[in-house]
Amino acid sequence: MATIAKYNPDMTVDEITQELTTEAENEGTTLDVLAPQIAAEVEKEAAEVQKDREIDEAMSESSSQVSTRSSSGVSRDKILPHGKVLGDIYWTAAGAGWNHIGLYYHVDMAAEAPGKGQVSRVVYTNQVKVANNYGRYSIRVDKPYRVSAANWASRHRGKPYNLVFWNNKTIEASKYNCSQFVWASYKISGYDLDSDGGSGVYPDDIRDSSLLKHY
Known part of the structure; x- marks a missing residue:
């Protein structure tokens, strides 16, 4: 324990x-x-x-960057760039707890479960901060499933944050953490983005999925 x-x-x-x-x-x-x-x-x-x-x-x-860094050595102080198409995924190292992952609702909008004390949301990308170590990813599924994922995320705005990552593989839940939110958005169409098949899906599990391609 x-x-x-x-x-x-x-x-x-x-x-x-x-x-x-x-x-x-x-x-x-x-x-x-x-x-x-x-x-x-x-x-x-x-x-x-x-x-x-x-x-x-x-x-x-x-890069000789000078910034205010967290105790973990990570500072999320860069604005998330636009994606290429809706349904793309972004991942970033985080300063505390687990890393973070979200979905592009539109090329300039992000859908995410941002963290403790916050609710799932859809916001413009200039309101999302990422670390130096971050990535944007296309996903190897057809457009209708990317649209479905984005629409699912939009319908599930306003949900409280789920602190439990080790048992978060529930699609229709009362609360979501970041990786659960992204995982569920594609799982409804039968695509499992959990790369290691464990009891919980974490941000790095989705980043490492064979369905994702970094750009």
Whole structure:
């Protein structure tokens, strides 16, 4: 439980235990069996996040960038550029917690679940900030499915933020985190963007999907 709590500092141990207990009951297993499995996945994802932060810091140093950086060494202070077509995806390293991912609702508009205490939204890209280590991606699906994903995201604006990443693969939910929001928008059409098939879908899992192509 300590490992899961370490990488989910916005949740108390009691909250984490309650979530895991409910999940274990739903899956017909026990907390003692489930918790180590979740802890292993969380540790793997956290290691990827740390690599992304180190890359971002190196990029900043090489460009002699002077900015106010978080304690993790990442500063999201760049404006998100436009996408190429609706349904494209953007990813960025983040200064705290997990990385961040969102969807282009239009070439100059972003659909995302921005973070704790905020609701899912559709905004112009000049209101979204990214780090030096960020990426934009086209997705290898036909236009009708990209339109469907963008429309789904628009219909699900105003939803509270979901702190639970390790068990977030629910399409129609009362709350969403960033990767869940993007994953669900394409899962409704049968496209699973989770590259590793774990119990939770994280931003890096979507970034690494074979359906995505960096540009």
